[in-house]
């Protein structure tokens with residue numbers, strides 16, 4: 001996993017991103033290397049490195065991220081369905097050390113994932 005937290009820089013607006021949603025707790029923006037016609041990342045503004053680093057105190061925040069994803073899926077016309085992914089640490093395929101939910105849609109997904 002990279003050590004540099006590019007998502008904190010997106011929150012702080014020191015690097016650009018195509019932001020689609022923002023509130024006090026979260027930010028959502030298009031992935032720079034989309035893996036589907038719609039590929040948006042939903043992140044907490046609180047710095048949490050991985051899902052493993054979240055605690056009971058983050059329960060409402062984690063639920064909030066899922067409801068933001070649901071709202072964005074509606075907004076982006078993913079009425080036929082979509083997939084949410086959270087990669088956790090090295091073996092989970094996480095590359096950016098800031099918790100994020102991938103919202104993928106606009107095509108049929110396959111299972112199992114690679």
Ligand code: 5GP
Nearest residue numbers: 006017029030031032033087093094095096
């Ligand atoms: P992970 O592999 O950690 O689950 O997902 C990280 C995601 O962040 C990848 O899909 C990658 O394309 C995306 N990403 C990495 N750097 C940037 C960036 O600077 N801007 C945006 N918009 N996405 C990024």
